[in-house]
Amino acid sequence: MIIKAPRGTADILPIEAKRWQYVEDQIKKVCERYHYDEIRTPVFEHTEVFQRGVGDSTDIVQKEMYTFEDRGGRSLTLRPEGTAAVTRAFVQNKLYGDPSQPVKLYYFMPMFRYERPQQGRMRQLNQFGVEVLGSADPAVDAEVIDLAMTCYQELGLRSLKLVINTLGDKESRAAYRQALIDYFAPVKEELCQDCQSRLNQNPMRVLDCKTDRNHPAMENAPSILDYLNEESKQYFEQVKTYLTMMGIAYEVDPNLVRGLDYYNHTAFEIMSEAEGFGAITTLAGGGRYNGLVEELGGPSTPGIGFGMGIERLLMALEAEKKDIPVDESxxxxxxxxxxxxxxxxxxxxxxxxxxxxxxxxxxxxxxxxxxxxxxxxxxxxxxxxxxxxxxxxxxxxxxxxxxxxxxxxxxxxxxxxxxxxxxxxx
RNA sequence: GCGGUCGUGGCGAAGUGGUUAACGCACCGGAUUGUGGCUCCGGCAUCCGUGGGUUCGAUCCCCACCGAUCGCCCCA
Structure with missing residues (x-):
């Protein structure tokens, strides 16, 4: 019996590797224009980095991490996402003390998540990502989104949809969270199993539940937009203004909730609307995480970033029939x-x-x-x-x-x- | 984690409960001792994902496992 690559992993053979190289090169050029520098972090981290960073209640931490104990008894975890890892590096290396602020970073790194594989959903997946630490200027949010969109556009993708939302600052988010819990409590028993537990852990996720989508309570559920304090509202308005200024089309979806605890203020997702792309349409996702640096032991520092799946990018290019120029001679x-x-x-x-x-x-x-x-x-x-x-x-x-x-x-x-x-x- | 579909040579793809598992592409050799892309001829799966069971006999029937894929969940 021949040995196969583990489930959810794949070899990238020479022909395919040329396409990867091309895509990576194009994206790196964009990063240079936007003045971002590359960072590389270890493939595994202390488990704590993700437990504290991503959040204990998230799916990633609860059921998707490759966690193991090394021979020295340390609990280590194969990196499931980039933001917490990069932030850990930012804190450890005291990049907050670097005279060049904000610190603008990009990375190409493999991530590992124990999930049921499907096309476009691998256990080892490769992400390109960007993190900007040290600025709370909404113009940075716009820049980061612009950078992501530009990468796709330069590669020739056209059927894209940018969805944005705001989760507000800590205060707004907490108020909204409580409002949701209060709102759904009377009908809790009518919701699906998942939602009943979501209601306690991450009530915002109830809103985009597919099962309970048609429940009458959904219609008049409180919207985050009604719970934003003035500052959060202003912030979101600024981000939108900058996007509009740059001619970047977007859609506001008040139910867009990202599955990671560290997000606040701006959250966004970019999806492919290409024909036959299947159920998996998210190409990239990200948002602002102003409390994360502190959470990981650093000084109060704002941050924003996104992750972009390379496998999905390649799929999208294929779906849109964009040939990648490959010199084979x-x-x-x-x-x-x-x-x-x-x-x-x-x-x-x-x-x-x-x-x-x-x-x-x-x-x-x-x-x-x-x-x-x-x-x-x-x-x-x-x-x-x-x-x-x-x-x-x-x-x-x-x-x-x-x-x-x-x-x-x-x-x-x-x-x-x-x-x-x-x-x-x- | 849940449900459905699928698994035959390097690739694509037929097929049947019973001696030698079609075909196409690719590859190798020859026709053409030293020059390619065309043509013709020949070769190329002790084996039909793995393991077990049913049977006189299984690639074709049953079960399990593994893997892929689609949908759900979640996300990149």
């Missing part, structure tokens, strides 16, 4: 005839490579014809044919695979000629 392939030539080819490719030329040769002991077929398969632009006779005369045949033209050149001049040919825009 090979500059040069060496075909040999005869034993001596085959041996000399080892040196030949080494020398050409030293001169910066991309070149490969046969290692399967193929016949000449099959070597040419291999060259075609690799989409070789040029083939260098080296036989024992040529070797004797210290020359080599250089064949242009597009035109079929072949010329004979002295071995000593080969590297220079190849460089010229390849630079000629071929």
């Amino acid at each position: 090979l500059d040069c392939f060496v075909v040999t005839m005869g034993d001596e030539a085959a041996k000399q080819a080892v040196l030949l490719v080494h020398e050409l490579r030293t001169h910066g030329i991309q070149v490969d040769k046969d290692y399967q002991g193929r016949k000449v014809k099959a070597q040419f077929k291999a060259a075609d398969r690799y989409k070789a632009k040029y083939v260098l044919v080296l036989g024992d006779e040529e070797l004797e005369m210290q020359v080599i045949n250089l064949k242009d695979m597009d035109t079929g033209d072949q010329i004979q050149v002295p071995l000593t001049e080969l590297a220079v000629i190849m460089q010229e040919k390849l630079q000629g825009g071929k």
Whole structure:
């Protein structure tokens, strides 16, 4: 029985890896323009980072973490999301003391969640994410959202929907929370099993329950927008104003609730509306988390960020039939005839490579014809044919695979000629 | 965690309770001792996800497990 990759994990094979590289490169360019710097944190953290950061009552912490004890008896957890990890690094490394504020970071890191796998939902998933720590300016919220949207747009995605909401500050959020509990308490028994427990742990989640969607109580349920204090309202208005100013279309959904405890004020999600994208439509999600740094032992510091699933991004590109430009060609392939030539080819490719030329040769002991077929398969632009006779005369045949033209050149001049040919825009 | 569907060579895809498991693509070899993309010929699954059961006999029937996939939950 062959060993397979664990459930919910996948190999990214060479062809696929080229698409990943392209996507990552494009996104990194956007990050540079927005002046964000990369950060990388460990794949595992002390379990406490997520318990305190993400919140004990969340699904992630309650049932999705890969938690284990190491040989020293420490409880460690494979990173399920980026924000708490990056914030921990921010606190530990005292980045709040860095003269450059706010600290604007981006990352590409794998995350791990124990869930039932599906397409677009992996146990090891890769996220691109951004975190800005140290500024409570609503313009930063807008910048972060703009950055996310720009990444998608640069890659060619068009069927996108941006949904935003505000959870208000701590005070507003607490007031709203209590209002919900009070409102639903009389009909608690009529709600689904999940909602009955949600009501205590995270009452806002009751609002977007699919099961109880049609319950009469939903209609007149209190809205967060009615419980915002003046400051929170102002903040949200500012964010919206900036988005509008930049021409970024959005929809306000008062029921948008993110599943992580650390969020307050701005929360947003970006979904794909592409045909046939299936039930999983969320491409990215994020929000503001002004209490998190303190929660993790740092000084009071505002923060905002988002996570974007790379697998889902790739799916969205596919759903919108956006081809990713991938260069699969090979500059040069060496075909040999005869034993001596085959041996000399080892040196030949080494020398050409030293001169910066991309070149490969046969290692399967193929016949000449099959070597040419291999060259075609690799989409070789040029083939260098080296036989024992040529070797004797210290020359080599250089064949242009597009035109079929072949010329004979002295071995000593080969590297220079190849460089010229390849630079000629071929 | 719950419910449905599915699992045959590198890929795609037929098929049947009973000696040699179609076909297409890809790959390898030959026709063409040293030059590709076309054509023709030949080769290429001791085996039908894994384990067990039913049966004289199972890839085809049953069960379990594993995996994929769809929906729910949740989210990226």
